[in-house]
Amino acid sequence: MNIQEIAAEIQSRWNNEIKLSTIAGTLECRCHREHLVPLCGWLFNRLNCHFAGLTAEELPDRWNLDYLFTPAGESGIIRINTAAPLKERNFPSISIAVHAADWHEREAEDLFGLTFEGHPRLGDFILHDDAWQEGVEPMRENFSAADVLSGRNPKPDWRPRRILKAPGAFIMPVGPVFSGEAESVHFQLETIGEEVLRAFPRLFFKYRGVEKLAEGRSVDNGLLLAERFAGSTAFSHALAFSMAIEKLSGEEVPPRAEVLRVFMAELERLRHHLGVIEGICSSTGLAVGTGQCAILEEEALRISGALTGHRYLFGLCIPGGLSRDFDKTALKSAAERATDIVRRMNSIEKLLINTSSFLDRLEEVGAVTEKQAHDFGLAGPVARASGYSCDTRKQLPYGAYRNFDFDSPHEREGDGYARLRLFFAEVRESGRIMEQAAEKLPPGKTAVPCNPDAGTAISTAETPRGATWHRIRIGTDGKIKRYRLITPSFANWHGFHIAAENFAFQDFPIILATFGLSVAENDR
Amino acid sequence: MSRWVIKGIRTGIVTTRYPEKKEETPGTSPGLPEQVTGIAPENRETESRCPTGALSREKNRLNLRQERCIHCFRCSRGTENPIPWKNGFEWAEIRNPEAVVPASLRHSLHIRVVDAGDCGACLNEIKLLNNPYYNMHRLGFFITPTPRQADILLVAGPVAEHMKTPLLKAYEAMPAPKRVMAVGACALNGGVFGPGFVTGSGVADILPVDIEIPGCPPPPLAILHGLCLIAGQLKNEPNAATGTRKGEK
Numbered sequence: 087m088n089i090q091e092i093a094a095e096i097q098s099r100w101n102n103e104i105k106l107s108t109i110a111g112t113l114e115c116r117c118h119r120e121h122l123v124p125l126c127g128w129l130f131n132r133l134n135c136h137f138a139g140l141t142a143e144e145l146p147d148r149w150n151l152d153y154l155f156t157p158a159g160e161s162g163i164i165r166i167n168t169a170a171p172l173k174e175r176n177f178p179s180i181s182i183a184v185h186a187a188d189w190h191e192r193e194a195e196d197l198f199g200l201t202f203e204g205h206p207r208l209g210d211f212i213l214h215d216d217a218w219q220e221g222v223e224p225m226r227e228n229f230s231a232a233d234v235l236s237g238r239n240p241k242p243d244w245r246p247r248r249i250l251k252a253p254g255a256f257i258m259p260v261g262p263v264f265s266g267e268a269e270s271v272h273f274q275l276e277t278i279g280e281e282v283l284r285a286f287p288r289l290f291f292k293y294r295g296v297e298k299l300a301e302g303r304s305v306d307n308g309l310l311l312a313e314r315f316a317g318s319t320a321f322s323h324a325l326a327f328s329m330a331i332e333k334l335s336g337e338e339v340p341p342r343a344e345v346l347r348v349f350m351a352e353l354e355r356l357r358h359h360l361g362v363i364e365g366i367c368s369s370t371g372l373a374v375g376t377g378q379c380a381i382l383e384e385e386a387l388r389i390s391g392a393l394t395g396h397r398y399l400f401g402l403c404i405p406g407g408l409s410r411d412f413d414k415t416a417l418k419s420a421a422e423r424a425t426d427i428v429r430r431m432n433s434i435e436k437l438l439i440n441t442s443s444f445l446d447r448l449e450e451v452g453a454v455t456e457k458q459a460h461d462f463g464l465a466g467p468v469a470r471a472s473g474y475s476c477d478t479r480k481q482l483p484y485g486a487y488r489n490f491d492f493d494s495p496h497e498r499e500g501d502g503y504a505r506l507r508l509f510f511a512e513v514r515e516s517g518r519i520m521e522q523a524a525e526k527l528p529p530g531k532t533a534v535p536c537n538p539d540a541g542t543a544i545s546t547a548e549t550p551r552g553a554t555w556h557r558i559r560i561g562t563d564g565k566i567k568r569y570r571l572i573t574p575s576f577a578n579w580h581g582f583h584i585a586a587e588n589f590a591f592q593d594f595p596i597i598l599a600t601f602g603l604s605v606a607e608n609d610r
Numbered sequence: 611m612s613r614w615v616i617k618g619i620r621t622g623i624v625t626t627r628y629p630e631k632k633e634e635t636p637g638t639s640p641g642l643p644e645q646v647t648g649i650a651p652e653n654r655e656t657e658s659r660c661p662t663g664a665l666s667r668e669k670n671r672l673n674l675r676q677e678r679c680i681h682c683f684r685c686s687r688g689t690e691n692p693i694p695w696k697n698g699f700e701w702a703e704i705r706n707p708e709a710v711v712p713a714s715l716r717h718s719l720h721i722r723v724v725d726a727g728d729c730g731a732c733l734n735e736i737k738l739l740n741n742p743y744y745n746m747h748r749l750g751f752f753i754t755p756t757p758r759q760a761d762i763l764l765v766a767g768p769v770a771e772h773m774k775t776p777l778l779k780a781y782e783a784m785p786a787p788k789r790v791m792a793v794g795a796c797a798l799n800g801g802v803f804g805p806g807f808v809t810g811s812g813v814a815d816i817l818p819v820d821i822e823i824p825g826c827p828p829p830p831l832a833i834l835h836g837l838c839l840i841a842g843q844l845k846n847e848p849n850a851a852t853g854t855r856k857g858e859k
Contacts, residue, residue, distance in 0.1 A: 214772055224807060231806050262776050266753045267723040267737050269730065270773055291772040292727045295808045307661055310682065310802045317731025317827065361734065374614040380741030381624060387738075391637030395695075397829060398731045400640075401683035409687040437613055533688075606730045609770075 087133055089113045089162040100125070111482075112163040112544075119168055119177055126153055126166060127183030134158040136476060137463040138546075139572035140190035141557050142198050144227050148172060149200070153180070153187070154544070154555060154572075161481055163544070179205035186463030189580045197225040212290045216244035224298050231298045249284050250276040258282075258591075262291045265595075269605035275594070282594055285586040287579060292609040300569035305331055305405065305538060308566045312556065316573070316607035317398055318361070321354045322549035323571075324403035326556040329484060329545035331405035334538035334560055342530040343407035344486035349417065349523035350399055350408075351547075352516040356424060357386035358550035359467075359509045359516075360431065362602035366506055367438070369599035370447045378434050382427050389427075393420045407533030414527050421517075421524035428517035435510050448502035452585035452597035455500055462581030465574035466552020468601055471508045472500030478548040489526075492519050502600040509602070538564070551575055551602060575607035625745045628831060629838050639699040639829045640681040646693050647671045656691050659684040662795075662802070676701055677798045680826035701824045702836030709789045709820035709840060711761070716841040717750040721791075722760035722784070726777050727770030727809065731827040732794040736764065744830045751837050757783040762840065765817070766827075768796040771808040774816060781817055789840055792819045793833060795826040 087095070093106050093113055104125065105116040117125060129135040138154040153166040170177065179202035181188045191202040192211040199221075202208065209215060213222060219241075223229060246257060255278045262270040270291040276284035296315045300308045312327035313320045325347060332339060339347075364379035391397040393416060402409055438444055454464070459474035469476050477494035479487045495511035497504035542559040552574030561567040578601060586597050626633045649656070649670050657665040657672060664678035665685060672693065686692045704710065711719065725733055739746045740753065754760050757780045769777065781788065792813040795801040800811040813819050823836040838844040 217772055217775075229807075233807050262773070263722075263724055263757075263780050265755055267733055268725070269728075269733060270725045270776065291776070292725070292767070292770050293772060293808055294727055294768065294770050294803050295806065296803075299803060299806060299809075306684075310661060310680070314680070314729050314731075314802050314826070317729035318734055320729075320731070372614075374618045377742050378617065378621065380738065381621070381743065384738055384741055384743045388635065388637030391640065391829075393637075395683060396640045396681055397637065397735075398827065400681055400826065401687070404688075409683060434617075437617060440613070604730055605725075606728065609727075 087157060088160045089157060089164065092129075092133065092157060092164065096125070099128070111161065112165055115164065115166045117166060117168055119170060122153075122166070122168055123178050123180050123183055126155075126180040126187075129155050129164065130184040130186070134460060135164065136460070137184050137186035138553065139555055140187055140194060141570045141572075142194040142200060142225075143559070143568050143570075144172070144198065144225070149174075151177065151194075152557070156481060159475065163482070165544075175199060176201045176203055178203050181205050185461045186577070186580070189576065197223065199223040199226065210244070212293055214244075214288075214290070215241050224295060229298075231295065231301065246274045246286070246288070248276065250278070252278050254278050271605045275591070277591070281588060281590050282586055283588065285583040285594070287582060289579060289605065290609050292605055294610065296610040297569050297571060300566050303566050304564070305560070305566065308558075308569060309404065311569075313400055313403075315571070315610055316575075316604055317400075318358060318604060319354065319549045319551060319607065321350050321399040321403055322547050323554060323556070325351060326545050326547040326549075326554050327558070328403050328405040329547065330543040330556050330558045331538050332536060333543040333545060334541050334558070335405070335536045336539075337406055337534050337536050339407050339485070340531045340534060341486070341528045343532045345523050345527050346408055346412060346417075346532065347403065348486050348490065349421075349520055350394070350402060352519045352523070353386070353390055353420070353424065354399055355550040356427070356513050356516040356520070357383060357390065358602075359513045360386055360427070362599070363431075363506065363509050365599040365602070366448070366502075366596070367444075369596045370444055372441070372444055375434065375438060375441075375444070379431075382431055382434075385427055386424070389420050389423050393417070404533065404536075405538070406536030407531070409533070411532045414524070417524040417527060421520045424517050424520050428514055431510070431513060445503065447593070447596050448506060448600065451502045451589060451593050452600060453499065453501040454581065454585050458581065458584055459500070462584070463577045464552075464581045465577045466548070466550070467508045467512060468505060468578050468581075469552065470495065471497045471504040473498045476553065478546050478553045482546055484545070484547060490519050490522055502597060505600040505602075540564075549574060551578065551604065551607065571610055573607045573610070575604045578603055579608050621742075624742050625748065626743060626831070628834065629844055633831055634697065638831055639697060640825075641695045641697045642676055642679055642681075642701070643674050643685050644694045644696045645672060645674055649691070656685050656689060656693055659689060677703070677822060677824040678795065679824065680795050680801060699829055699832040700835045701828065701832050702839050703822050703824075704820065704839055705822060706818070706820040709787070710842045711789075711840065713842060716843055718752070719750060719761045719837070719841055720752050720754040720759050721762045721764050721837075722754055722757045722780060723764045723766070724773075724777050724780050725767055726765050726773040726797070726813070727767035727803075728794065728796065729767075732766035732796075735827045735830050736766065736793065736833060738830045739833060744834060746834060746837065749834070749838065749843065750841070757781070758785065760784050762789045762791055762837075763817075764791045764793055765797050765813045766793045768800045768803045769810040769813055769815060774810075778816065789820045790817050791821045791823065791836060791840065793823045793836075794828055795824060798822050798824060801826065
């Protein structure tokens with residue numbers, strides 16, 4: 087169903103009790119709290135809409151909640167909006183019907199002090215209960231980001247919840263400081279010996295409060311946060327941020343900048359995926375494979391560094407275009423070097439798929455079904471490896487992607503090997519897109535001045551790990567009022583446990599590597 | 611399996627010769643702004659574009675505090691008076707000269723890495739120290755999973771609230787003498803996050819820092835330079851990259 091049909095169906099089902107409007111491909115549904123669960127449940131379970139995320143916001147006179155969906159296989163965004171006076175803090179939990187909303191509601195409960203009635207598990211999420219007392223609500227208006235909280239009164243006797251009641255069952259704690267140079271995350275692995283029966287990642291050790299820090303900052307300063315909260319996918323997040331600002335200013339980005347942005351985004355994807363493939367080789371103990379992939383990753387970083395000045399493409403994407411121009415020869419030679427990397431990666435892939443000891447560790451390990459990918463709202467390569475279609479570049483094409491010939495690869499099995507194949511296939515596609523971009527680079531400017539008007543804008547971009555959503559509200563003083571970051575890692579961490587459970591301990595790091603997750607991107 | 615051996619041999623040696631020889635391959639470092647003189651005192655545009663206060667003015671000279679620079683290029687792009695940038699990566703500064711490892715022990719040092727809220731870029735550069743291009747094993751540096759065997763605690767990130775306790779526990783678990791290395795602008799002064807309700811203003815808030823490595827992120831060569839300095843394999847020589855002497859404020 088496309089969004090017009092969905093709008094007509096909502097109108098007939100809810101007898102005009104839900105106010106509908108369509109603006110630029112976005113269907114907005116304003117509804118009372120009592121309609122939330124049936125409406126969201128119907129969209130999610132009957133129409134198989136993808137749940138993208140929840141945005142909570144405290145306005146001067148009311149709570150404002152936005153639930154974002156995208157229709158299955160169609161272009162467009164569905165925004166379900168509900169509001170309530172500030173003194174009422176109770177909302178119905180849609181998680182019962184829309185499982186993908188589970189963590190989003192926990193986050194809003196923790197940071198805003200909202201209660202989602204019917205949610206089975208609130209509390210201890212972002213602000214850990216053993217470090218903070220109840221009642222700290224950092225995202226509220228009256229809370230200052232500059233405050234250093236002292237005199238805290240946490241619950242030191244906090245203990246993880248145990249689900250497994252079998253005799254001899256115990257929790258194997260891993261992290262937050264573990265492995266060689268892993269990101270900080272804590273796992274509670276419940277087991278009775280050999281297998282991980284329940285995997286519970288306790289995240290947000292790296293919570294830096296980026297959404298709060300952005301409040302009151304200028305757009306230029308907010309861009310620094312957007313770019314640097316998840317450095318390994320900096321360009322894509324800076325791009326999503328910039329696109330939201332561009333929507334508010336009404337500026338058209340010059341075509342040259344649009345093509346260059348595609349080039350850079352794909353260079354980042356290529357480099358990121360090579361890093362993930364390296365991680366998979368390393369998790370299986372394949373030393374030569376790890377070294378070979380590491381060589382390619384370093385070369386991709388050197389291409390970025392030599393071309394743009396920064397190995398992780400920091401400081402490049404700005405609202406209105408790019409911070410600098412590139413000449414066509416430099417771009418072409420970078421694309422050629424990238425093609426050479428793809429060629430050498432193909433030969434490594436051939437070696438890998440003929441190494442049975444390597445494949446044994448991946449095949450039929452850590453499988454996620456298409457249904458599970460939908461239920462958990464998974465994003466990016468992880469979802470596509472299960473056959474769940476969710477590529478923003480195809481469904482909600484932004485920038486110059488419409489003019490490029492590329493595939494969004496899919497696999498069906500959803501196991502570790504399918505994810506590995508998908509990463510390889512996507513690197514090849516990125517190489518193809520970069521070649522086309524270098525070829526068809528139009529002349530012209532690379533940036534226009536961009537001054538946003540007061541208002542709210544949502545933008546979405548496909549980062550290497552999947553779709554990210556940036557929602558920005560700019561106040562009348564031109565400063566950021568509210569910045570909401572919905573990231574693919576947040577969705578994929580939510581679903582990670584389904585892949586990790588019921589496998590032996592030695593499979594755990596391998597499953598983790600095939601998910602290509604970022605903790606920094608999740609924790610924000 | 612023999613295919614992998616052949617593949618490895620065919621690839622040859624790609625490892626840098628640094629620190630014996632200079633490494634100037636393009637793309638290995640973002641570089642830093644240069645100190646410039648001769649700017650009219652009323653022209654304050656360039657330094658006002660710097661979001662972290664890395665550029666400061668002294669009469670007609672623009673000074674750089676390299677530990678604050680986050681390579682955002684705002685002083686060199688989109689302005690009418692762009693200031694030039696200089697290549698190089700030898701940015702590390704020793705804060706505690708007594709922490710330099712004595713000669714008899716400097717050829718095998720174990721490092722425990724702690725991610726205290728890092729964005730992923732610094733950690734990736736640390737990971738790449740092990741790749742064939744940099745291969746820190748050849749210089750006797752090893753990453754260890756346990757702090758009990760670690761000589762150096764390498765910390766990246768602004769020290770997020772929840773990471774304070776794990777970081778302190780890792781430090782306490784280390785045997786003496788302990789050396790603490792702060793890597794990246796966030797670990798040095800909080801970077802773009804800065805002091806606030808869940809982030810601190812760097813590692814020095816809670817641990818004694820022996821060596822600082824500026825950069826956002828510092829490229830692998832900059833971290834390697836810092837490791838060689840703390841291990842006493844390199845001397846505190848005039849810094850080719852910035853023209854300043856290390857240890858000077």
